[in-house]
Amino acid sequence: MAQVSVSHPDLADRGVLVTGGGSGIGAALVEGFATQGAQVAFIDIADDVSRNLAARLTEKSRHPVFYVKADLRNIEEAKAAANEAARRLGSMSVLVNNAGWDDRHELEAVTEEYWDNSQAINLKQMFFVSQAIVPHLRKAGGGAIVNFSSIAYLLNMGEMPAYTTAKAGIIGLTKSLAGKLGPENIRVNAILPGMIVTERQKELWLKEENIAAMVARQCLKRVLVAEDLVGPCLFLASTASAAMTAQTIVIDGGAL
Template sequence: MDLSTLARYPSLKDKVVFVTGGGTGIGAAIVESFVDQGAKVAFVDLDVEGSTKLIERLQAQYGRKPLFIKCDLTDTDAVRQVVKDIAAQLGDIEVLVNNAANDQRHKWQDVTPEYWDNRVAINIKQAFFVMQAVLPGMIRKKAGSIINTGSISWKAKQGGMPAYTSSKAATHGLTRGMARDVGKDNIRVNTVIPGWVMTERQLTMWVDAEAEKEIDRQQCLAGRVMPIDLARMVLFLASDDSRMCSAQEFTVDGGWV
C-alpha cells in the first residue's frame, strides 16, 4: 500500500492507538497508516495468520511493528484484560478505532434469536464495551478520540442482512450519545461511514460483474473506494486537526448515499 501521498499529522506521533479488527481489510489499512505516522499501535483480531503476516510486513517495512493480541471481542472480560495489557505495554489508549464487524448476509426468514444476539454482539455490543474499557484512561488524560465504524447499508435501504443493518444504524446513536457524555473530558466521538470498500473479503465473496455495475450506478464518483480511503479519514479524526469535531458522521462512499 502506497502511503506516500498521505497527509502528515504531527499530533499522531507517539499517540497510543487501539484498532479492533485490525488484521485484514480496512482495519489493516488503518493499522499501517498509524504505524506510518509514528503512532504506538495495538490491534486485536481473531485471524492470527492474517495478523501475523501484517505485523511481519510492517516490521520489515518500518522497522517497528504494532502490538497484536488475539481477542474475541464478544468476550467482555477478555476485552477489559486486553485494554489493561495495552496500557501496561504502551500507555493509556488515546485513540480508539472501533472497526471490527461482520457483514455476513442472512435472510430475515432464517434468523433465530440466537443468531440475532450473536450478530448484535459482534456488530454493536462489543463496540460499547471496548469504549467503556478505554474511556477511564482517556479521562485521566483529559483527551481522546473514538472513531466508530458505521455503514451506508441501512441508509441505502439494503436488504438481506437485517441484524447487521440494525446494528450499524445503532452505531450512530451510540456515537452521538457518548459524545455528549464524554465531551466535557475533551474526548471526541465520531462515526466513519464506509461505502462499498474493495477489501479482499468483498472482492472474493460479493463483488461480481453485476456488483460492479451497481457500484457504477450508485456512486457519484468514478473509481472504487479502497481501504486506504477510510484510513485517510480515520487519521484526520484521530489527529488534533479535528479537535472540534464530535458527534458527527464522516462518509467515504464515493457519493453513494
C-alpha cells in the same frame, strides 16, 4: 498500499488501538497510523494474518506494532485485550472501533441465536471496548474514539437486517458517548463507508456486476478500497478535527 499524503504530526508517539485490525479495512488503518509514527496495537481473532501484519509493520515503523488476540464477542476477553493493549503501549489516545461482521442473511432465516451473535460482533463489543479504554483516554488528558458504521442502513438493504440494525445503533452510541465524554476532552465520531472492495468481500459477496452497479451510482466512478478510509480516520483521530464530535462522515464516493 497507497500512502496517505497528509501528515498529522500530533499522532506521532500517541497510543492507538484498532479493533479488527488484522486484515481488510482494519489492516489499512493500522498501517496508516503506524506510518504517522503512532504507537499502534490492534485486536483480532485471526492469528496468522495478524501476526504477519504486526511483524511486517514493526520492521519498518517508528514503534513496534502489537497484536492482541481476542474474540470480541466475549466481553471479559474483549475488555482484557483492550487493557492489555493499553499496557503494552504505555498510554492510549485513540480508539478505532472497526471490528464488524457484514454477513448477509435472509429475514426468514434469522434465529434468536443468529441475531444475538450479529449484535455481539457489530455493536455490543463496541460499547464495552470503549468502556474499557475510556479510563486510559482520561489518564492521557483526552483523546478520540472513531466508530465504524456503514451506509448500509441508509440504503434499505433487505438482505442484512441484523447487520444494518447494529450499524444504525452505532450512530446512536457515537452521539451518546460524545455527549458524555465531551466535557473530558474526549471526542467521538463515526465513519460510514460505502462499498469498500476488499479481498474478503470479493470472495464472499461481491460480483463484478454488483461492483459495477455501485460505481455507476457513485459520483466518483471508481472502486473504493480500504485505503480510502485511512485519511478520514486519521483526520478524526488528530487535532485537525479538534472541534468535531458527535458527527458522522460518509465515505461512499457520492453514492448517497
